Every structure is written in C-alpha cells, then in structure tokens.
Amino acid sequence: MKKASVTLHEVAAAAGVSIATVSRALNGKDRVSERTAEHVAQVAEQLGYRVNLIGRGLRAGTGATIGVVVPVISNPFYGELIHRLEDHLQRGGFDLVIADSHGDVDRERDRLRMLVERRVEGVFVVPSDAELSFDAVADTARRVPLVQLDRHVIDLPADFVGVDNGRGIELAVDHVLSRGARRVVLVSGNDVTSVGRERRAAFEATVRGRSLPQEENVFGEYLLEFGEEAARMLLERGPLPDAIVAGDDLVAAGVIAALKRAGKRVPVDVQVTGFDGTMLADVCEPRLTTVVQPFDDLAREATEALVRRMDEPDAPYVLSRLAPTLRVAESTTPAPPR
Amino acid sequence: MKKASVTLHEVAAAAGVSIATVSRALNGKDRVSERTAEHVAQVAEQLGYRVNLIGRGLRAGTGATIGVVVPVISNPFYGELIHRLEDHLQRGGFDLVIADSHGDVDRERDRLRMLVERRVEGVFVVPSDAELSFDAVADTARRVPLVQLDRHVIDLPADFVGVDNGRGIELAVDHVLSRGARRVVLVSGNDVTSVGRERRAAFEATVRGRSLPQEENVFGEYLLEFGEEAARMLLERGPLPDAIVAGDDLVAAGVIAALKRAGKRVPVDVQVTGFDGTMLADVCEPRLTTVVQPFDDLAREATEALVRRMDEPDAPYVLSRLAPTLRVAESTTPAPPR
C-alpha cells in the first residue's frame, strides 16, 4: 500500500517494449500494432498503472483544469451555479478547482494567485468587491483567460456573464404593482458588489418611471440575518409598505420570517419578492415569488465565453446579460394559483 | 498578453544569477545573501514571475492538493461541509479540488480516478452508494490516503468520519415524545446510503425501545420533492401521526410545505423535525427543530484523520462518530420560545 505509483517505465519494462510505445499504446493517438497495444494495455491494467497528470501537464504546459473563485461556497446560489459549471466543463474534458474567497479581497487575491500558479487554463471569478477586487482580478486576467460571473468589477476590461439585474428588478416591481401595491420598498445588498449597485439603481429607476412614492430603502449584506433585521426596522418605522422587494432569496426569507414572527401576514399585509430562484424560494412559507436566474444558460454562456477567450486572447471583451424570468408564487398572490 | 509565462530561467537571466539561486531566493528555504535575495525578488516581481506548481509538483512528486467527491454540490449540507473542509485544509497549505458525482456510481468512479491521476495527496469522499461504491472507493483507498465522510461503504476497511446518526434520531424522537407525541413516523432516505440505513435502524430501535406504536414509515430520496410526496401520502393514509421525523432538513421542508398547503398546522396538528442543521431549517416556517451536525468538528476530525493516514498508511482504520445536538424551534413547540 506504500508503493510509489507505477510509471510508464515500469509498464514498459514489464511489457518488454519502450516507454514511448507504452505512451502511444495507452493514448491511442499514434500508430501502434494491434498486438502490442493490447498487450501493453493488459500489462498496464495488471500493474494498476495510472497516468500522472502532473507529468503530462508539465509536458503539455497545462493540465485540463479550470478554476473558479466564489465568495461563499455554502450559499445555495453559488452551489447551484457551480453545479452547472461543472456540468458544462466536464463535457469539454475540464476539471474544476474551486476556491472560496470568503468575500474577502485579500483571500480572493490569494486564491486567484494559486490558480495562476497551478497554470489552470481558465478562471471564473465572482469578484467580492466591485472596486477593491480590481487589482487582483485585472492581474489574473492578464495572465489567464478569465470570465467574471454574476458580479463584475467596475471599469475592468474583462469578459462578464450575468443576469440582467435591471430587468429582474423591473419584473418584480411591476408584478407587485399589478397586485395592487403602491408603496414598494427595496431591501437589498449594499454598493459593495456590482449586483447590489445594479439592483438598487434599477429599483430607483423603476420607482421613478412608474411615478411611485419614494420610500426609504434598506441596504446591507446578502444574509438571512440582514433580512430579519431589515424587516424589524421596517416594522418600527411605521405602517408597512404594500410590498417588499428583496435583493435575493436569502434576504427575502429573512424578511418573511421576521414579519411573521411579528404577526404580520404575507402577502395579505405585505407582499414580498425574492431574487435568484434558489431552492430557498420553495422552502419559504408562503413560497416566494422570485426572479429566477437562468443557471444553466449562465453556466453555458460563461463556459463559451471562456473558451472563446482561450482561443482568442485579444478579442474585445464581451458583457453578457441573460434575461431572468419571474416565478410567481404565494408570497404575492392572495389566492393560491391552482 | 499572449506571452507564455515567465520561468525561472528568464528571471535568472535577467537577474544575472543562476536558476538555482533564483529558486532559493524566492523560496527562502536555503541560505542566500540578503543582497541577491532582494535583487532577485525585485526582478521576479518586475517580470511578473509566478511559480509553476506543475513543475514543482512533478519534482516534489505531488502538488499540495486534496480532492473531495460529493454527491451533489448544490445541496446546502455539502456546501456547508465543503466550506469547513476548505477552511481546515487551507491552514495546512492544501488546496481543494472538488468533484461532483451526481450520486452516480459510474461518475463517482470516474471522478475518483481523476483525483488519483492528479496525484492528490488525499481524498475525501461521500460515497453515493453504500454497496455499489465499494470497488471504486476501495481501489482509490489503495492508492491514496482516503477518508469517507458523512456516508460510508459497507464493510470497507477505510477511515470514516460522520455524525452519530443513531444518537441524532434518538434525540429527535425523544424530543417529540416529550412534547406529547405517541404516533411517530419516519420520512427519510432509503437504504441506498449508509446514512439512510442508519437513521432507519435507529428510528425503529427507538420506537421499539420506547414501546411506541409501529407506524408505516416512508422512504425515498433526500429531496424537497420527496418530502412533499411523502406528506401527501401520509395525508391520504388517514389521520396524521403526532410527529414526523424527517431524514434531513430538505425532506422536512418538503413535508412542512405539503402539510401546510393541505391546511394542516405545524406543530399543532403534527410536529416535524429535521436533520443536519442547515440554513434551510431557519428558513422554514415554522422554523425547524433539527438535529444539528457539528460541521466544523466533522471537517476538523476528517482533516486530522486524513493527515494521520498520510503519515501512517497502514495504521488500522478508524471510524469516528461525532455527537449531534438538537436545536429546538417552532416546528415542535406550540408556544414560541422567547
């Protein structure tokens, strides 16, 4: 059990051929006689040979690996996204190395550095800060094909694939309006992330565009706890608005929990919407009306963008915005849709 | 932007020293004059040099990498677990490669093979099938230090770290009994996984031990949908039991959702408990009383077991069972605890 692993040399020796022949036989790329090929394969199998991807990688100048850096792997949204990414990459024969930045810029820089040193062929990154992530992400993009996912760094000339946040917020607001709301409040992430900025800007624009009353919105982090805290704040502030548009499903879940604990009814007393379309939306009670991200399309698009960048490193960068959809559920619908 | 990356040679040339000196200067392991060290560092920085971990890995016989194979990365339970693992490994200077088996034995075999070929220094695996995963996991364990996590393969002589499922189920059952339940039904995962088997066995043993009436339990997969389905089945079957012990939080969430849609009240009409202690438990309404897994301890223990195995490959294998705790919330408590 302590034997160092079998190498081409040993297989070659055992099979009575040269190391080159073994390599050829096993990879099947080059011409080898049927007989030897079979023989070699058998010997290799019998010896329990396994290619050493490190050796191959060194020779090839790279392993077939893609890296991805996310803020929090335990967030269901990123879990889902990574799940899809892995799927698409697998098809291209790539393995995925995952790194968690803990939403910390220093750690993010560190993890990106690690991926570069690993000579991954491409990197996906969800930047943890719309501004402070600039240096690390820019530097990485200079060294390896890189695609920003979900969030992006302001003014960074690099590919990006994400959802159309403006459209998503608009869908949510217009929906609650169609359900009779007038006073609508946004409870969402702060300006640290591009997503937070975009959703806020879109919300304010929509409120103005629909001539709705200006409410005082609440901003914080994309956490369950923030949702609860924000809801408590709104309760203290006075009469509840007609609807609360939350920045994501997690926040929405927190909002609903706090509201109900305070004896308020959703959607009767106040409507609530989420954003992302994670499984959290289905676990909430009432189930959450939410803006659904097209996870699979995002992953596919991002993979394609990365491949494009690998093929043509100097092509002009592209910003992809995918359209979200609205999934209507009980949190905005008094009468359960049958 | 298309420049192949800078190598030690180039740095050496530019700095007017030998390649070995550069290596030493940069790694600081060996004695180099203050002056040259500084000079080299500066040149390297200026050229944008980054070690090539593939080269180093080949030389060292391994990269500082650990692999982990889980059934579904999008499941919050595994997200949380991976999060903690990454944390502990980081401290040891290890990077983590994640692979998703999709709960499929073939894919699992494939992913394990990839990790071996990558010459990772260790592997964590959550086997997708208590029996069918045997060959792939056993073969992998023969080649590299391996620790089974959460689930294990039956009769496989390999390290394992997981929660004490028996104790967890007992905690849940005794708790609902203390809340006045008599008729208790288990809705949990089937016998495909060791976890499913253990929770079922523990439940049946507890029911017998407490002289409770034997109910017909429901088994399926650890999915939200299964929880809903099971609840519908129970509703059709006749009068609801006093309590439903769910196999995990996801199933519990599904159960609660379906019950409430059918007009039943939790915990008044029926109590419900979960298992795992994921964020789902806090999002449910009412919040879920659940058996909490000690995520951080599990990750730490698993990491230690792996390191132990790396140091002493032939040591007798060890099965670690960590004690869960019960977190009581509204799903079993009529009067909200203040």
Add this chain to the structure above:
DNA sequence: CTGTTAGCGCATTCAT
C-alpha cells in the same frame, strides 16, 4: 553563498 547538474513522468520528434 552560489553555480552546475540531475531527474521527477510524460509526450513527442527524429531515427531506424
């Protein structure tokens, strides 16, 4: 303190 050299495992070019 620093330079020279060898070789980790592999794929490939060039002979044969």
Add this chain to the structure above:
DNA sequence: ATGAATGCGCTAACAG
C-alpha cells in the same frame, strides 16, 4: 511500427 533521446519547470544534491 518502434526505440532513443529531448525537454517541459522546478528543487535538491553536490561542488566550488
């Protein structure tokens, strides 16, 4: 069709 030789980038002996 096969073998011999080369070098990917790096670190660790070994000299000096």
